[in-house]
Amino acid sequence: MTHTEILAELNRRREGTLMQTLGIEYMAMTESSLTVRMPVTAGHMQPLGLLHGGATVALAETAGSAASQIFLDDPQNFVAVGLEIAANHVRSARAGFVHGTATFLHRGRSTHVLEIRVVDDAGKLVTFVKMTNAIVPRVHKQHE
Numbered sequence: 001m002t003h004t005e006i007l008a009e010l011n012r013r014r015e016g017t018l019m020q021t022l023g024i025e026y027m028a029m030t031e032s033s034l035t036v037r038m039p040v041t042a043g044h045m046q047p048l049g050l051l052h053g054g055a056t057v058a059l060a061e062t063a064g065s066a067a068s069q070i071f072l073d074d075p076q077n078f079v080a081v082g083l084e085i086a087a088n089h090v091r092s093a094r095a096g097f098v099h100g101t102a103t104f105l106h107r108g109r110s111t112h113v114l115e116i117r118v119v120d121d122a123g124k125l126v127t128f129v130k131m132t133n134a135i136v137p138r139v140h141k142q143h144e
Contacts, residue, residue: 003029010066022055024062027099034067035101040093050092056127057087060116063102064131068112071104072135080112080133087129096121102131110135 001009010026018024022044028035038044038059046052061082068080098118106113116129 006070010070018058019062022058024059026066029070032071033101033103034063034070035099036063036066037097037099039097040095045094049094051094051098051126053087053089053127056089056098056118057085057129059098059100060087060102060118060127060129061085061131063100063116064114064129065133067102067104067114068133068135071107071112073109077138078135079138080135082131083111083134084132085129086131087127089127091120091124091126093120093126098126100129105130108135 007026007029014020014024023039024036027037036059038055040051044051044055065080065082069075072078072080098120100116100118102114102116104112104114112133112135114131116131117125118127118129120126
C-alpha cells in the first residue's frame, strides 16, 4: 500500500472510536514516522480554558500506537499493544490544531519505543511523550 492508501485506511477506521470523538485525523507519514492532528475546541478544554492534558495524551497515544502497528515486521502474526506512556506538558494550546508526530527511538522484535512531539500550529512544543509498545502474537479466532 502507498502512504496515501495507509492514511486513508487509518482515517476510515476512526469511525465510532475515541479518535472520531476527539476529531483526531491521520495526516502524514514517512518511512519511519506518523503525524496526526486534533482540533483544539471547547470540548477539548479543562475548566481553566486550556487544552486538557488527557486529550493531548490521547492524541500522542493514537500516533504512537498506529506507528507501531504500521511499521510491524510481521503484521499478520503480531500486534502492537501499549505498555507505558509518559508525558511532559510544557505549554498549552487554546485554539487551532495540535499536531503529534511519532518517531522511533527503538524498533525491536518485542518492543517499540517512540517519542511523540505534540506541537501547536506555530510549531511550538506543547507536550513531549515517550511511549513503549509491546509486540505480541496476534490472537487468531478459530472459526466455529
